[in-house]
Amino acid sequence: METFNNFLGGTAALFGDPMGVLIFFGGVIGGMLFGAIPGVSMLTLAAILLPFTAHLSAEHGIMLFSVIYCTGVYGGAITAILFNIPGAPENAPTAFDGYPMTLQGKAGKAVGAAVMCSAIGGVVSCIIMMIATAPIADWAISAFGPPEIFALVFFGLAVAASVGAKTFWKGWLSIMIGLMIAVVGLDPVGGIERYNFDMPYLAAGIHFIPTILGFFAVSEIFVQAEKKATGSYTAPKLSVDFPTFKELWAHKIAVVRSIIIGFFCGILPGIGATLAAFMGYNEAARWSKDRMEFGKGKLEGVISSETANNAATGAAMIPLLALGLPGGALTAMMVGVFQMHDMEPGPLVFINSPDLVWVVFAAMFFANVSILLVGFLEAKTIVNLLRIPFQFLAPMILLLATVGAYAVRGLTIDVVVMFVAGVAGFFLRRSGYSVAGIVLGLILGKIGEQTFAQAMQMLHFEFTGFFNRPIALGLLIAGALTILGSIYGAFFKKQPVPASDN
Amino acid sequence: MSKLRTGHIVEVAFWLLLVLFFFVYSFEFNQDIEIYKYGAAMWPRAILLLIAIAAIGQLLDQRRNGDRSSSNTMAKAHEDSAQESDNSSLGWYVSTFILLAIPFIYMVLPEKAASLMSVTDIAPGEAGIGRVKIICAAVLFAIYLMFSWRNHVGAILALPIFFAALLEDMGFYALAPVFIVGIMILMGERRINRMAMIMPFLYGLLMLFFVKLLYVGLPTGNVRPFYDFGNWVVTLLQ
Known part of the structure; x- marks a missing residue:
């Protein structure tokens, strides 16, 4: 009852303030648009807006970012489905089936499923977030230390290695490339410069935003450009045929499973929506009767990925607000907003600024509801982007990506890094490597190393210490079994003929 | 019977040379950290070892299965993974x-x-x-x-x-x-x-x-x- 009263109080505060309403709707539309425009993402919008939040109140600034987070995660699905360009890493698994559906003329069905499932996942996640923030935060504090987080990162990477690349080995290599990129810069324990090659720019590490833009947006343009140059380009077919209620109801179990996966992945610091989407997709394929159909345009693939990543958005706010730990790139920027207002996210926020917390919770709830309302209208408009010939769309995407990469730090070298990553992504994709795996390795690399170092210090540099921590041990064993299973499959299972060869 | 092509060997050689280069360079920053006995170079070297293992695993896999080497169930058909091209001379x-x-x-x-x-x-x-x-x-x-x-x-x-x-x-x-x-x-x-x-x-x-x-x-x-x-x-x- 207290939760409900607090929610009503937050809602009244949100909609009783004209400036708050303006910022809320600005965030909803901005997040959806930036998520949906190929080549830029909600992170681009957030990076551009970050300096301007100094002129807003802390309440409005955090609320704006949380709304962009919810709607941007959904918006990124649109480009993943229509152009095979995930707006953010968490939308990467959506492209696995969403884009083949577009090529088959079922873009509308995929987008419609993304709208419905993003809204369902987000709303449920918000409700659980409001009810369970305190007890879950207490549990996470006591049960999840650095060994558990490291074990979870290991498990996540082991699972991701088996997704996205042509072979398990290439999937594993893709992740390792990402981990090596994350190594460049300062080491997280001693602050020692690594692989800087005497270049001052590399001393600070390679920023993830230009790298993500390069591997996803730019490399996709190059792949399509090659197809155009060689005459094998197929324009996506246009359709606004949304899925029926019956079609969605048939996947109710996938939705519930993805909500559970998404929420538990989202609540863990540093893991967030990306792993949620990969695991949601992976589990859907594992439990499906026609698992061989995944990757060829199966609606369940889009449903499971989009439900899971939006279910993670509400959960990701728990470690941020309760522990001060960002769950990903956007929540890390939220820490910046807090700091610009001389505040530190953490347990004290609940005591010192309960109004802020509940306005943010209410805004996130209504942002997810508005995905359902605005999303269908927006999707019908955005699907029309497919009518634009690619030779006119490509320069726009490349220039938007240029502005996005440059706006982060105001360095032209970031633009060079982005295009170099794009070229690298193009060649790696041609050879069957996974750009999504590289990006996941890049994002989780720093967290993995940091938590490994903390875990080893905690366990007095004894690896056997993991045996005394059941959750960490369980996750390590699960990760190791996933890898061993893939290796077994590689060497001892008879290989079926891939569909593309038929 | 071996199904290896020159391209497979070049690919593995590329990864192993990359590993060698980064391993040698890691001595540039192989400094002790007082509170962390593994130092700054242990983590990148562990990654390099895993890259080498994966590259050799890939080679063995290709030797056995050729271009149709092992794949997980989901990635097999998905287009993102392999864009074959004529531009490869x-x-x-x-x-x-x-x-x-x-x-x-x-x-x-x-x-x-x-x-x-x-x-x-x-x-x-x-x-x-x-x-x-x-x-x-x-x-x-x-x-x-x-x-x-x-x-x-x-x-x-x-x-x-x-x-x-x-x-x-x-x-x-x-x-x-x-x-x-x-x-x-x-x-x-x-x-x-x-x-x-x-x-x-x-x-x-x-x-x-x-x-x-x-x-x-x-x-x-x-x-x-x-x-x-x-x-x-x-x-x-x-």
């Missing part, structure tokens, strides 16, 4: 490598050329180095056009990097229109009237949204007359 790779090298040559050439020509005003923004940069850019662009004539895909890959390399000196405002037209041509557009309509539209849209509405400070460049043009556009819009 040695000549294509050499010409693409030259095209990709051009922007990086531009990054070091003007300073070297200025010192050879005994140009004295070499601080960024000064006229002497500015002229050298324009000449270098023009010469390299001519070489780019020469190689891009027969290698469209390589040209598409290199043009954005060339654009990014020139951004610091020539600025976004002056380069963006040329870049838009360049990409459209490389993508196969030949209708001049269409390009004449689309280019100002895209450029105007970007300028209005980012410069006028969001006040994003894009690079104006430091070489005249590009610098003056960039400032003129910014003044006009803001």
